[in-house]
Amino acid sequence: xxxxxxxxxxxxxxxxxxxLDGVDLDVxxxxxxxxxxxxxxxxxTTVRCLTTLLRPDSGRAVVAxxxxxxxxxxxxxxxxxxxxxxxxxxxxxxxxxxQMVGQLYQMRAKAARARATxxxxxxxxxxxxxxxxxxxxxxxxxxxxxxxxxVVSPPVMFMxxxxxxxxxRNRQQLWEVIKQLVSxxxxxxxxxxxxxxxxxLAHDIAVVDHGRVIAxxxxxxxxxxxxxxxxxxxxxxREHITTAAEVLGGFGKGETTVEEHTRxxxxxxxxxxxLLAEVIRELDTRGIEIDDIGLRxxxxxxxxxxxxxxxxxxxxxxxxxxxxxx
Amino acid sequence: xSAVTETAPVTAAGNPVGRSIRDSLIVAKxxxxxxxxxxxxxxxxxxxPIMFVVLFTYVFGGSMKIGTSTSALDYKNFLMxxxxxxxxxxxxxxxxxxxxxxxxxxxxxxxxxLPMARGAVLTGRTxxxxxxxALTLLVLxxxxxxxxxxxxxxxxxxxxxxxxxxxxxLLLGYAFTWIGALIGLTVRTPxxxxxxxxxxxxxxxxxxxxxxxxxxxxxxxxxxxxxxxFSATVQATRVLFANPGQSTSQAWPxxxxxxxxxxxxxxxxxxxxxxxxRKYRSAA
Numbered sequence: 001x002x003x004x005x006x007x008x009x010x011x012x013x014x015x016x017x018x019x020l021d022g023v024d025l026d027v028x029x030x031x032x033x034x035x036x037x038x039x040x041x042x043x044x045t046t047v048r049c050l051t052t053l054l055r056p057d058s059g060r061a062v063v064a065x066x067x068x069x070x071x072x073x074x075x076x077x078x079x080x081x082x083x084x085x086x087x088x089x090x091x092x093x094x095x096x097x098x099q100m101v102g103q104l105y106q107m108r109a110k111a112a113r114a115r116a117t118x119x120x121x122x123x124x125x126x127x128x129x130x131x132x133x134x135x136x137x138x139x140x141x142x143x144x145x146x147x148x149x150x151v152v153s154p155p156v157m158f159m160x161x162x163x164x165x166x167x168x169r170n171r172q173q174l175w176e177v178i179k180q181l182v183s184x185x186x187x188x189x190x191x192x193x194x195x196x197x198x199x200x201l202a203h204d205i206a207v208v209d210h211g212r213v214i215a216x217x218x219x220x221x222x223x224x225x226x227x228x229x230x231x232x233x234x235x236x237x238r239e240h241i242t243t244a245a246e247v248l249g250g251f252g253k254g255e256t257t258v259e260e261h262t263r264x265x266x267x268x269x270x271x272x273x274x275l276l277a278e279v280i281r282e283l284d285t286r287g288i289e290i291d292d293i294g295l296r297x298x299x300x301x302x303x304x305x306x307x308x309x310x311x312x313x314x315x316x317x318x319x320x321x322x323x324x325x326x
Numbered sequence: 327x328s329a330v331t332e333t334a335p336v337t338a339a340g341n342p343v344g345r346s347i348r349d350s351l352i353v354a355k356x357x358x359x360x361x362x363x364x365x366x367x368x369x370x371x372x373x374x375p376i377m378f379v380v381l382f383t384y385v386f387g388g389s390m391k392i393g394t395s396t397s398a399l400d401y402k403n404f405l406m407x408x409x410x411x412x413x414x415x416x417x418x419x420x421x422x423x424x425x426x427x428x429x430x431x432x433x434x435x436x437x438x439x440l441p442m443a444r445g446a447v448l449t450g451r452t453x454x455x456x457x458x459x460a461l462t463l464l465v466l467x468x469x470x471x472x473x474x475x476x477x478x479x480x481x482x483x484x485x486x487x488x489x490x491x492x493x494x495x496l497l498l499g500y501a502f503t504w505i506g507a508l509i510g511l512t513v514r515t516p517x518x519x520x521x522x523x524x525x526x527x528x529x530x531x532x533x534x535x536x537x538x539x540x541x542x543x544x545x546x547x548x549x550x551x552x553x554x555x556f557s558a559t560v561q562a563t564r565v566l567f568a569n570p571g572q573s574t575s576q577a578w579p580x581x582x583x584x585x586x587x588x589x590x591x592x593x594x595x596x597x598x599x600x601x602x603x604r605k606y607r608s609a610a
Contacts, residue, residue, distance in 0.1 A: 051439050076441040087432035091360040103352050104442040106345070132363060148436065311444075 003028040004156050004187035010049055010059035012211075019045040020056065021211035027189055027204070029155075032182050034202030035191040036300070042211040043191035044084065047160045050079045050189070064156045079103070080149035084160045088144050090134035094125050097133060101148045112151075119147040123177070137172030146177065157181070159190045162196060162310045175200060195300030205300070209308050220302065226298040226306045231279055236289040238263055244290075247282050251275060263291075346443035352455075353437075353450020357424065361458060371420065375413040375466050382409065382537065383473055392571040402569035403479040406470045406492075407563035408536030412497030413530060415464055417459045418506035419523030423451035425510030425521035434609060444589055445603045452503040452591050459499040463492060491566035494587045499558045501591040504598035511605040531572060536560050537572055538561060552577040555590035562587040 006025040012020040017216040019040050027033040035043045048054035050061055052072040061068040064078035088097045095116050098318045102112030115287055122128045128136060133144060142162065149157060163171040178201055182188050192198050198205050199219050215222060231251070235244050241258060245266055248256045249287065252267035259265075276295045283290060361368055382405050387398035425448065428434045437447045477483050525537040533550055534540075534557040541547045551557055552575050562583035564572050579586035 053438050073441055076439060079439065081436070082438040083435055084434050087436040089356060089360065089433060090431075091363045092356060096356075096359060101436070101440065102355050104349060104437070104440045104446075106441060255492060325491055 004030075004031070004065075005050060005061075005063050005189055007046070007061040008056045008059055010046065010056045010061060012045055012049060012054065012056045018211055020049065020059075022059070023208070023211065025189075025206060025213065025216075027187055028189050030182075030185045031203045032190060032201055034186040034205045035189060035208055036193075036198045036205055036304075037208035038193060041208045042187055043208055045193060045211075047081075047189065051079055051158050052076055056304065064162050077152075078154055078156055080152070080154040080157045082146045082149040082157070082159045084164060088133045088141060088148060091132055093130050093132055094120055094136070094144050094147075095129045097144060098151060099111055102151045102289070103196055115151055119150065120300060123147045131263065139166055139173065142166060142170070142174060143177070146174070150181070153186075154186060155185075157186050157188045159188065161191055161193065164193065171197075179264030189229050195304065196274055199300055207304065207307055215303075215307050222300065222303045223298045227268055227303045228270060229272065229295055230266055231276060232292075232294050232296050233265045233279075233283070233290055234292040235265070236291050237261050240288045243286055244283065244288050247279065247286060247288070250282075252280055254288075266296075269295075271302070336587045342443070346446060346449075349443040349446035350449035350453060353446050355450075357451055357454030358457060358582075361454065367420070368461070371416070371458065372462055372465050374416070375409060375462065378409050378412070378467050379406075379466065379469055379473060381543070383458075386537075390538070391542070393455055393541075395560055395570065400570045402474055403476065403569045404539075404564070405537065407560050407567060407569060408531075408534075409470070410463060410466065411498065411560045411563060412527075412536055413462060414459050414495050415502045415527055415556065416524070417455045417462075417499050418527060419504040419520050420458070421451055421455045421503040421506035422456075422508075422510030422513075422514045422519035422523040423560065425451040426514055427516040428608065429511065429514050430516060433450055434606075438606075438609070444607055445599070448504075448507045448599075448602055448606055449536045452500060452507060455503045455506075456496060456500050459559050460496060463495060467492075477567045477569065479568065480570040480572075483566065483568040485565040487568075490584075491563045494559055494591075495585065497591045498556070498587065501594035506607060508598055509537050509600040511602060511609060524570075530554065530556050534560060535571075538572055540573060540575065548575075549577075554581050555579075555587075555594065558583050558586035558590055 005025065007023055007025040010020045010023040011018070020174065023042065023046050025033065025046070035046060037043050049056045050063055050068060052068060052075055055069065057315060063075050066074045066078065068075050090102075092100065098116035098119055099112045102115050107115065117129075120126045123146070125140060125143060125147070128140060133141060136144065146162065147158075149159075159178070163174050164172065175197070178188070178190070190198075190201060201309065203218065204216065205219055205222060206213045207222070208214070215225070217225075231248065233244060235241055238260075241260070241263060245258060246255050248265055248267040251269060253270055254268040256265055256267040270286045271294060276293070280293060336509055383402050387442050388400045390396070390401040392400050392404045428437075428447070434447065477488055506523050507521075509522050513519050533547070534554045536556070540551045540557075543551060552573065558579040561573055561580055565583055573580040574580075
């Protein structure tokens with residue numbers, strides 16, 4: 001039984017660029033899939049294909065049980081889309097924007113008006129409801145955009161980089177809203193460049209690079225692929241590095257790596273906090289003063305690096321670098 | 327419209343035509359609200375044709391020959407049909423710019439992800455522009471009356487004919503906004519749509535009978551001017567207003583200007599609406 005969002009072999013080319021190179025996805029009903037990847041990886045193109053905005057060159061997609069290519073209009077009735085750029089009319093008030101969207105979802109005028117009021121309350125926009133949206137802050141606009149996507153409480157939601165460009169406080173607020181939403185049973189596909197965001201919101205994460213899904217699984221599964229936990233130590237004195245390496249070597253399950261200039265030593269371990277305590281005791285016994293010590297689990301940054309050979313942000317820098325060379 | 331709204335169920339669509347009209351009106355309302363919040367755009371839209379009226383009347387008026395007459399009053403009465411027609415075509419640029427702006431800001435993405443009638447975004451925009459054009463025409467007619475323009479200055483006319491003339495002008499304006507819509511969808515930035523929407527209007531409106539008597543043109547140019555769709559509406563307006571300078575040419579559109587104007591406008595709508603809606607559907 002395919003999930004609420006299901007895609008098989010989506011391919012889309014723009015001229016010479018193969019934006020999607022066979023994307024396969026499956027999002028079970030009521031879960032959140034985080035589509036994680038750098039700029040230009042194909043995240044937005046995937047969302048555009050699944051939301052009927054773009055017709056893929058090949059492949060098939062089913063959203064909310066409906067074939068996207070065969071019955072796009074039926075799909076549109078069951079989805080909400082919140083874009084990368086807050087797509088609201090800046091000259092209309094928040095209320096007018098939501099009412100218009102409701103009516104275009106084929107709600108009656110009265111029902112659309114009532115729903116708009118409800119959403120403005122829910123999204124903390126009631127005070128600004130009758131002001132043109134151009135007077136809103138970035139965070140308010142983003143909330144209005146999200147509210148517009150939720151007018152008919154669609155069973156399937158798509159959010160394309162919902163928090164890009166928001167400050168940390170607004171991002172945190174939006175995360176809370178999204179969490180509430182999915183606790184109500186909505187299926188959500190969310191794209192993000194922020195590893196932290198995917199980790200925080202998504203049940204499952206699909207890592208995309210160069211138009212392909214290169215890995216999929218829970219955050220823990222992906223992290224496990226990168227290797228387990230490790231102990232990181234920063235010693236105070238440079239001359240203690242060798243001794244510290246000896247100590248860590250005794251506890252480690254693999255090779256100890258040393259960064260001379262930051263006086264940082266890292267070693268893969270098993271045994272968690274208990275082991276960490278032993279390491280600290282041993283270092284202390286040997287009289288090694290430490291600046292920092294910790295048990296680190298791999299981050300999604302590590303995952304990305306080990307999967308693609310480059311860190312998440314660097315795809316962007318690479319592109320910029322090429323531009324600069326020309 | 328209200329009947330359709332009342333019976334429309336919350337999720338499923340009613341009959342396609344009713345839904346299309348309803349959605350178009352919702353989008354039109356949105357665009358009219360926008361216009362009311364950017365009054366300076368409406369005002370600039372008014373100033374330009376008023377300047378044309380004043381400049382053409384007083385600068386060119388004394389040195390123009392209409393038929394055998396060189397009277398400035400005859401030129402004034404001749405000119406207004408041309409200025410009115412030119413004014414309605416200028417809505418093209420604002421239509422295109424508005425649609426390009428919606429594309430640019432991601433609003434078109436929002437609309438395209440909604441279960442609404444496919445042509446409604448464009449129809450709504452062109453209808454709102456039609457309202458603005460009507461408003462502009464009204465103000466312009468008042469200014470024209472103030473500088474001395476009168477209907478029936480060269481024969482008999484009546485209220486119905488004058489209204490019919492304004493109807494043809496609005497229809498022409500509406501037809502041209504669909505050309506603007508296609509330009510806006512094609513160029514994608516509001517700046518390009520504004521200039522791209524305007525430049526071609528100059529040859530179209532000047533290679534015509536709008537400002538000068540075509541009988542003074544070289545034959546090939548006269549031919550172009552007489553078959554120019556724009557000229558048909560100008561001639562029709564002049565005939566219905568009973569203003570001087572009506573073409574006596576044997577060219578079919580000059581002989582049957584009302585029919586020619588109707589046919590041209592409907593044809594433009596049919597062709598450009600089809601192209602624009604197709605472009606909108608596939609817009610990436």
